[in-house]
Amino acid sequence: MADYNEKLAIEGGKPVREAGLPSSYPGASLYGEEEARAASEVIKRKSPFRYYGFDVANKVKEFEKTFSEKIGSKHALGVTSGTASLIVAMKALGIGPGDKVIVPANTFEATPGAVIIAGAIPVFADADESMNIDPNEIDRLADKYTKAVIPVHILGNPCQMDKIMSIAGKHKLAVIEDNAQSCGLKYKGRYAGTFGDAGCFSLQINKIITTGDGGVVTTDSEKVYERAVRYHDQGMYREKEGFLSMNEEDDIFVGQNYRMSEISGAVALEQLKKLDYITGTMRRIKYMIKDGIKDIDGIKFRRINDEEGDAGSTLFMMLPGKDLAKRFIEALNAENVSCGSLYGGMPVYMMPHILKQRTVDKNGYPFNQLEEKVTYHAGMCPYIENELPKNVCIFLNPLLTDKDAEDIAHGIKKVAKHLL
Numbered sequence: 001m002a003d004y005n006e007k008l009a010i011e012g013g014k015p016v017r018e019a020g021l022p023s024s025y026p027g028a029s030l031y032g033e034e035e036a037r038a039a040s041e042v043i044k045r046k047s048p049f050r051y052y053g054f055d056v057a058n059k060v061k062e063f064e065k066t067f068s069e070k071i072g073s074k075h076a077l078g079v080t081s082g083t084a085s086l087i088v089a090m091k092a093l094g095i096g097p098g099d100k101v102i103v104p105a106n107t108f109e110a111t112p113g114a115v116i117i118a119g120a121i122p123v124f125a126d127a128d129e130s131m132n133i134d135p136n137e138i139d140r141l142a143d144k145y146t147k148a149v150i151p152v153h154i155l156g157n158p159c160q161m162d163k164i165m166s167i168a169g170k171h172k173l174a175v176i177e178d179n180a181q182s183c184g185l186k187y188k189g190r191y192a193g194t195f196g197d198a199g200c201f202s203l204q205i206n207k208i209i210t211t212g213d214g215g216v217v218t219t220d221s222e223k224v225y226e227r228a229v230r231y232h233d234q235g236m237y238r239e240k241e242g243f244l245s246m247n248e249e250d251d252i253f254v255g256q257n258y259r260m261s262e263i264s265g266a267v268a269l270e271q272l273k274k275l276d277y278i279t280g281t282m283r284r285i286k287y288m289i290k291d292g293i294k295d296i297d298g299i300k301f302r303r304i305n306d307e308e309g310d311a312g313s314t315l316f317m318m319l320p321g322k323d324l325a326k327r328f329i330e331a332l333n334a335e336n337v338s339c340g341s342l343y344g345g346m347p348v349y350m351m352p353h354i355l356k357q358r359t360v361d362k363n364g365y366p367f368n369q370l371e372e373k374v375t376y377h378a379g380m381c382p383y384i385e386n387e388l389p390k391n392v393c394i395f396l397n398p399l400l401t402d403k404d405a406e407d408i409a410h411g412i413k414k415v416a417k418h419l420l
């Protein structure tokens with residue numbers, strides 16, 4: 001029987017585990033011969049560019065087709081990053097200067113950052129007990145300038161997409177799902193990224209499947225897809241017109257370059273085959289741990305909006321207070337149960353460059369585009385400001401075994417016994 005009264009490792013006792021948990025790079029941790037072979041095929045064909053070369057293998061195209069079939073969207077477009085996917089989606093939907101976009105206060109800086117780079121102004125929505133956007137916040141924040149909302153599925157927990165779609169619909173807002181963190185996540189049986197007007201995914205190394213950097217935009221709309229293709233490729237739609245359209249009747253405009261390389265496409269295709277295994281394994285491990293610690297007084301969990309759809313990437317615990325959470329994290333890490341605090345417990349708008357609206361452009365562009373100045377301040381989203389500092393997160397990965405799950409639960413119980 002485990003003895004939870006043993007001296008804490010942080011006080012010189014014996015740690016529960018001899019070594020820390022494997023780093024949480026879920027997709028990269030399963031890199032193997034498959035990815036190596038796929039990438040080297042592209043190199044051997046000397047054709048790393050998706051649209052032409054010596055002998056193009058059409059890996060990006062195949063990845064896009066497989067991805068859209070897998071998640072159930074009509075179209076998928078490979079891009080260079082999750083941030084690029086957000087910018088491309090916004091531009092495809094016609095969002096830019098003079099517009100406001102609602103984003104959650106609990107997210108990675110790329111979400112508001114992409115809005116600002118797209119020329120629009122982010123306004124921040126508070127969270128509910130799921131630590132995702134509170135759908136009612138959309139009602140509170142929407143005004144005549146608001147054009148879109150970006151719900152973010154934080155750490156494998158789906159947003160309440162039914163409520164969000166209905167409230168957004170009432171205000172005629174476009175919905176862009178930021179699913180950068182949670183590829184493979186479902187809500188009520190349907191894949192996240194297929195509810196809104198567009199879905200955005202990241203293939204960066206911290207995310208569930210990875211090519212190092214990369215991203216995907218999904219949509220069911222022909223028009224949004226066509227505009228996304230043009231925006232991501234200098235205004236061109238090569239598969240339709242061969243090259244830049246000279247026809248002014250077409251929806252032509254100046255674009256960017258966010259094209260995915262064939263090497264990324266080849267690796268992404270192999271990673272996609274491992275997606276179900278990755279999420280399935282992480283989910284099983286997560287619920288084993290959760291079950292093992294369910295009776296501890298003083299540890300609460302964020303509400304999971306659909307446990308069956310959970311991507312399983314993170315065990316998100318909530319402690320009674322901020323200082324306690326900090327001490328808990330130190331003590332649990334000393335037990336070699338690696339853990340951390342999501343976003344340092346801070347809503348994204350408290351980051352100084354966002355709070356102070358420091359942009360790269362002149363005269364505070366795009367914040368100078370609205371007559372009514374939008375400002376940010378501490379206290380803006382009280383729920384997340386109070387609750388986020390109390391988080392303790394364990395970031396999971398598909399290499400974890402049942403024994404690891406037992407160790408993690410053991411470590412949490414031991415630290416809880418002493419600190420809670």
Ligand SMILES: *Cc1c(COP(=O)(O)O)cnc(C)c1O
Nearest residue numbers: 081082083108110180181202204
């Ligand atoms: C990682 C992340 C992004 C950005 O993805 P990159 O591929 O790193 O550009 C966007 N939104 C969220 C919520 C993220 O976690």
